[in-house]
Amino acid sequence: KAGVTQTPRYLIKTRGQQVTLSCSPISGHRSVSWYQQTPGQGLQFLFEYFSETQRNKGNFPGRFSGRQFSNSRSEMNVSTLELGDSALYLCASSLVSGTGIGDEKLFFGSGTQLSVL
Amino acid sequence: GENVEQHPSTLSVQEGDSAVIKCTYSDSASNYFPWYKQELGKGPQLIIDIRSNVGEKKDQRIAVTLNKTAKHFSLHITETQPEDSAVYFCAASTDKIIFGKGTRLHILP
Numbered sequence: 001k002a003g004v005t006q007t008p009r010y011l012i013k014t015r016g017q018q019v020t021l022s023c024s025p026i027s028g029h030r031s032v033s034w035y036q037q038t039p040g041q042g043l044q045f046l047f048e049y050f051s052e053t054q055r056n057k058g059n060f061p062g063r064f065s066g067r068q069f070s071n072s073r074s075e076m077n078v079s080t081l082e083l084g085d086s087a088l089y090l091c092a093s094s095l096v097s098g099t100g101i102g103d104e105k106l107f108f109g110s111g112t113q114l115s116v117l
Numbered sequence: 118g119e120n121v122e123q124h125p126s127t128l129s130v131q132e133g134d135s136a137v138i139k140c141t142y143s144d145s146a147s148n149y150f151p152w153y154k155q156e157l158g159k160g161p162q163l164i165i166d167i168r169s170n171v172g173e174k175k176d177q178r179i180a181v182t183l184n185k186t187a188k189h190f191s192l193h194i195t196e197t198q199p200e201d202s203a204v205y206f207c208a209a210s211t212d213k214i215i216f217g218k219g220t221r222l223h224i225l226p
Binding site for chain 2: 111
């Protein structure tokens with residue numbers, strides 16, 4: 001079974017630009033979560049999508065947005081990039097139960113390393 | 118919202134010795150506590166988890182303990198080996214999974 005696939009692996013952007021990151025979950029997984037990883041802050045929760053709906057959201061500004069498609073693939077968008085947005089962005093999928101309870105095992109991709117210059 | 122504190126941030130142990138990483142959480146409603154291991158260049162990978170109705174769980178050289186009253190949980194690795202060198206994250210979950218800031222574990226030869 002293929003794992004979680006994130007593209008691209010590396011990105012270099014300049015301040016003010018916008019960026020879109022892509023995540024393909026494990027086949028059959030309907031929940032996709034996004035995390036930002038920085039050396040000082042660890043893994044910070046951005047948002048979670050389940051069945052094309054955002055179920056949970058972390059404490060990030062509105063410049064960070066996402067969506068999920070009917071095939072469970074997800075994209076994350078960051079607009080008006082700032083230097084502080086430089087980070088590893090990780091996507092994780094999970095096989096959420098029918099009740100939608102969010103305590104299932106997360107399977108992470110290798111991440112997209114974003115550098116903002 | 119939930120807040121997870123993790124200590125220490127860096128830990129060095131001699132090969133063959135034990136390593137212990139400790140975490141505390143703030144939300145008493147948290148009911149699921151996973152631990153993830155992240156190797157260089159890879160995403161985190163689940164190594165063990167425990168639910169709030171269990172006090173201890175063991176899987177070969179790895180064990181996790183949970184004290185719900187004190188809101189503490191810990192990861193214990195015995196007989197450490199070079200391949201245990203990595204960053205370890207604890208997490209707590211209610212409706213979303215919140216991670217600690219990680220512990221970088223070095224296994225010294």
